[in-house]
Amino acid sequence: MSDTRVALVGACGRMGSLIIRRLLATDGMKISAAFDLVNIGKDIGEVIGVGKLDVPVSDSKDLSSVLKESKTDVLIDFTIAVATAANAPVAAAAGVNLIIGTTGLTAEQKTNITDAVIKNNVAAVISSNYSIGVGVFFKLLKEAARYLGDEYDVEIIEAHHNQKKDAPSGTAMTAAEIISKEMGGKEFVFGREGICPRGKEIGIHAVRGGDIVGDHTVMFVGNSERIELRHQAHSREIFVGGAVMAAKWVISQKKGVVYEMSDVLS
Numbered sequence: 001m002s003d004t005r006v007a008l009v010g011a012c013g014r015m016g017s018l019i020i021r022r023l024l025a026t027d028g029m030k031i032s033a034a035f036d037l038v039n040i041g042k043d044i045g046e047v048i049g050v051g052k053l054d055v056p057v058s059d060s061k062d063l064s065s066v067l068k069e070s071k072t073d074v075l076i077d078f079t080i081a082v083a084t085a086a087n088a089p090v091a092a093a094a095g096v097n098l099i100i101g102t103t104g105l106t107a108e109q110k111t112n113i114t115d116a117v118i119k120n121n122v123a124a125v126i127s128s129n130y131s132i133g134v135g136v137f138f139k140l141l142k143e144a145a146r147y148l149g150d151e152y153d154v155e156i157i158e159a160h161h162n163q164k165k166d167a168p169s170g171t172a173m174t175a176a177e178i179i180s181k182e183m184g185g186k187e188f189v190f191g192r193e194g195i196c197p198r199g200k201e202i203g204i205h206a207v208r209g210g211d212i213v214g215d216h217t218v219m220f221v222g223n224s225e226r227i228e229l230r231h232q233a234h235s236r237e238i239f240v241g242g243a244v245m246a247a248k249w250v251i252s253q254k255k256g257v258v259y260e261m262s263d264v265l266s
């Protein structure tokens with residue numbers, strides 16, 4: 001079987017460069033192209049310090065032509081929401097499957113990407129968190145919300161490094177959505193200041209500092225007791241492994257569908 005040809009958008013970033021390193025060490029995967037805003041024209045291998053790979057960093061304005069010329073099967077995108085919203089439909093129109101890790105996408109941006117996936121009959125995985133542990137964490141949250149019900153107040157506290165651009169994290173939002181759905185619909189309140197009596201809401205709080213990779217704590221608080229569920233990422237490698245797993249998986253899935261990480265894991 002021929003190698004799966006994988007391209008990266010955000011190739012020079014923290015996640016992009018780690019994913020390239022992992023792909024190089026993975027049988028059956030080949031780096032076909034790399035895109036970023038910086039280091040255009042330079043060899044991506046030299047940029048990330050793994051030696052020459054003969055893959056130049058391309059400008060994402062050339063996404064369509066470079067993806068077609070490089071015969072890319074899957075595009076992995078870890079950038080920023082505005083870039084993913086612009087690039088994902090172009091990649092889908094070029095017949096390329098998608099793994100999207102970028103967080104902070106609006107509902108409208110996700111709908112546009114989904115429409116492009118359906119229209120162009122490609123497959124995509126969109127997940128705010130590619131960690132296998134977080135997949136289990138989400139299942140535990142769903143169970144807890146189902147058992148505890150509306151009587152328990154829910155507060156979500158996330159912490160990330162000081163370079164993270166969006167807040168709250170995509171993972172915190174996914175957690176809130178899972179719990180809200182299980183509890184029959186809740187409002188989300190982001191941080192609190194001044195007079196703000198608590199309603200039937202989920203409180204969501206973002207901490208930013210230093211080099212924290214990603215912590216998520218969910219508190220279910222009742223009268224006289226509380227349960228806290230916590231996931232802590234020690235290294236970005238947990239997201240890297242999941243994204244590469246999803247890239248391998250997506251090429252053999254039914255086309256015209258946007259999948260979640262839970263589909264990959266199941």
Ligand SMILES: NC(=O)c1ccc[n+]([C@@H]2O[C@H](COP(=O)([O-])OP(=O)(O)OC[C@H]3O[C@@H](n4cnc5c(N)ncnc54)[C@H](O)[C@@H]3O)[C@@H](O)[C@H]2O)c1
Nearest residue numbers: 010012013014015036037060083101102103128129130239
């Ligand atoms: N889903 C997950 O499991 C997961 C895990 C970690 C990070 N993330 C998300 O991934 C994204 C990237 O995180 P990071 O820590 O690697 O950030 P980063 O800032 O280190 O890297 C982002 C890269 O994208 C590039 N970029 C920005 N706009 C671009 C454009 N229009 N075209 C091409 N390249 C562009 C930047 O130049 C940079 O190199 C964020 O949204 C973050 O929240 C998701």
